[in-house]
Amino acid sequence: MGGMHQHLGHPEGENALEQLVARIPLFSQLSDAELGEVARRVTPRSFPRNAQLYGAGEHNANLMIIHSGLVKVYRITDAGHEQVIRILGPGDFLGESTFIDRSAVDHFAVTLEKSDICALHHDDLHSYVLTFPGVAFKMLETLSRRLAETEHQLSSVAGDDADHRVATYLLEASAAAGTERIRLGIAKKDVASLLGLTPETFSRKLAAFEEAGWITLHRGRDIELLDTRALSLL
C-alpha cells in the first residue's frame, strides 16, 4: 500500500481533519468533543487510481472511510474471473469484515479513481464502538442495508433474466440520480459484473434497448431513458 500523505501536527490540518471526520456518517451522532477525539486517531491518506487498498489473504487492520473517490470491492471466483461485489463512494466505509472477524479477508478492494480515504485502526474503532453506542448502531444500520442489497442482488442474479436485470439497473440509477439522463460512474464491464453478466451480454442488451427505442446511448457512459414504462415491464 504505497503513497500515503499524512497530515499530522499542525493545527490547521487538525481542524480540517476534524471537519472531515464530522462529515462521516458513521460518526454523525458524536458530539464535538468526541469528534475531536476520533479525529486525533484517524489517518488521512490519498490514493491514486487503481491502488489496491487490500487483497485476499491479507489481515487488514484498518477501517477505511472514503472521503472522496470510488472503490470497487470484488472477489476472484474459483473459476478465476472477477466478480464485483459492490461499489463504494464518499461516506462509505470498508474493512469492517476483519474488524469483526479477525480472519483474513477473502476479497479485494481497489480505487477506481483518485481517492481520499481515512484509515482508523481496528483497536481504536473497538474502543469507540464500546464507548459510543451510536457508532455501533450506525455500523449495524450500514451492514444491514448492505446485507439487504446483496440479498437483492442474489435473488436478481439467480432468478431474473438479463433483460430484466439491465432494465432494473437503469431504472434504479435513474431514480437515484433524479434524472432520466444517467451517467454510469464506472466501466461497463464492472456494471456487467455487478449484474452477473458478461460485458458482451450487457453491451448487447443495451444495444437491443436502443434498437427498441427505449434508451439512447450517448458518448462515453451516458444513457438517456426514453421509455421507462417499457423498461419496467421487463
Added chain:
Amino acid sequence: MGGMHQHLGHPEGENALEQLVARIPLFSQLSDAELGEVARRVTPRSFPRNAQLYGAGEHNANLMIIHSGLVKVYRITDAGHEQVIRILGPGDFLGESTFIDRSAVDHFAVTLEKSDICALHHDDLHSYVLTFPGVAFKMLETLSRRLAETEHQLSSVAGDDADHRVATYLLEASAAAGTERIRLGIAKKDVASLLGLTPETFSRKLAAFEEAGWITLHRGRDIELLDTRALSLL
C-alpha cells in the same frame, strides 16, 4: 400468526426461561443479573411446521431467536418464483432488518419444522443495544458473517457453473458435519434454490456425480461422499 404458548408468571417458567436466554449467543456476554432482565422481556412461542413468522409487506416489530427448529428465509422474485436466501437454526435470530430499518420487510420467514422461538420486541432490544455494548457487537458479528456468506453465494451463483456449486455445497456440508456421510436437513428443492438452481438441475447433477462414482445417494436425503478429491477439482 397462530398458536402461541406464553409461559408467564410462575417461577419455574421464569427460571427455565432464564436458562433459555443464557444459551442465546446474542446475549452470551451478559451477566446473570442482566440475563434475568432480558428474560423478563422475552416471549417464548412454539410454532408448528410451515408457520409463517412474517411476510413481505409486514412491519414486524420483534427480533426472533430460534431455540429449536429450522427457519427458511426466502424472497419472491419479480419473475414470481421463490428464492431461498438462507436457512436459520438454533441460536440464530431473525427480524433484525426491521429493527434497524423500520421499513417493511421484503422477504418471508417460514418454519420448516416445529420450532421454539423467543420473541423480543424491538423497543426492548433497542435499549439493550444501547445499554450493553456486547449485544451490539454480537449483532455486528452475526450480520458481518451473514454478509460474507451472502456475498459468497452471490459470486458463486454469478460465476460458477452448476457442477461446481453442487460439489462445493456437498464438500462444505461434509466439512461442517465432520463426516463424509451427510444428511440434507432440508428439502432438495430448497437446497437447489439456495444454490440458484432448479430442482431438476440439482437432481441431475447429483445423479451425474453418482454415475461418476463420486457419491452415493442413499434413501431419503442421505448422501455419501466417495471421492472428495474429484469433487473439489470441479
Added chain:
DNA sequence: CGAATCTTTGAATCCCGTCAATACGCGTGG
C-alpha cells in the same frame, strides 16, 4: 499523441431452464 484498456459486434456452442409425466416418500389423518 500513443498505447492499453474497454467496448462492440458476429457466429457458434452449450449449459441450464422449461414442460411433462412418472415414481417416490413423507406427513397427515383415521
Added chain:
DNA sequence: CCACGCGTATTGACGGGATTCAAAGATTCG
C-alpha cells in the same frame, strides 16, 4: 399403526438465452 394423498423427486426431450471465442473499433489516461 397403517394407509392414503399430496408434495417432492426423478428422468427425458426440447428450446432458448447467455457465454465463449475472436476481431475490430472506440475511449480514456499517461
